[in-house]
Amino acid sequence: MNVTFSCPECDQTTRQELAPETPRIDCAHCDYAIPTSLPADANKGIDRCLVCGCRELYVRKDFSQRLGLTVVVSAMVLSSIAWGFHWRYAAYGILFAAALIDVLLYFSVGNLLQCYRCRTEYRGLAGLEDQEPFSLETHERFRQQAARLAEAGPPPADPSSGSSPPG
Ligand SMILES: [Zn+2]
Ligand SMILES: [Zn+2]
Incomplete structure (x- = not known):
């Protein structure tokens, strides 16, 4: 499968092939990297966004x-x-x-999986028919959450926090 994401650091878009042995997702434009731990059967689906850890993903047509x-x-x-x-x-x-x-x-186009929070797109996954379709309600919830975060200002930079999301 492959992942298309917008870098949280430089806002540029990167598309990268992902295999179970791929150690991390790298931004093609800056030093930003996200460690990944794909399950061996990742092509069957993922239960959370590999970029932001968000568990809410939806399926949509890969229509331009x-x-x-x-x-x-x-x-x-x-x-x-x-x-x-x-x-x-x-x-x-x-x-x-x-x-x-x-x-x-x-x-004629296939399906892709997209993250509600960071809008990362996952292509080449099997079994997408079983995943949830787009829900306007969930989308609105994430949009309001993002608006609140933007209002509160940027989060304080804390380089010491090296915690990884629970798996
Ligand atoms: Zn970047
Ligand atoms: Zn995400």
Whole structure:
């Protein structure tokens, strides 16, 4: 499987392959590293986020919204050109084709697992169908929690704390 995460240190995005013997997740842009202890059957699923330790994860389609939007916007431009030439059926046809392409794209992509808290994405895991789908309620809870933390200011830097999350 592979992990795509946003570095807590430098905010850059890194994508890394993960195997049971991978000792840690490394940021590709700075020195930040997170030790991992993947179970041997990690491809069957993980019960918590490897980046932040959060136990609430959800499954969603690995659908690129940007790609979907590009298809829709290009179709709108093309169909208004066709409309300008009074090619009415072509204009409708283009919009219909774009909708069809989006639906086909949606159903052809696989699933990914995403963390509510740090939005890290996990791809290439089996058995994702059994995992919880997105819940707006949980998402809202994490969003409010993050807002409260932001209000309280950044946490004090404490380099002496070397505790690892309980496994
Ligand atoms: Zn970094
Ligand atoms: Zn996380």
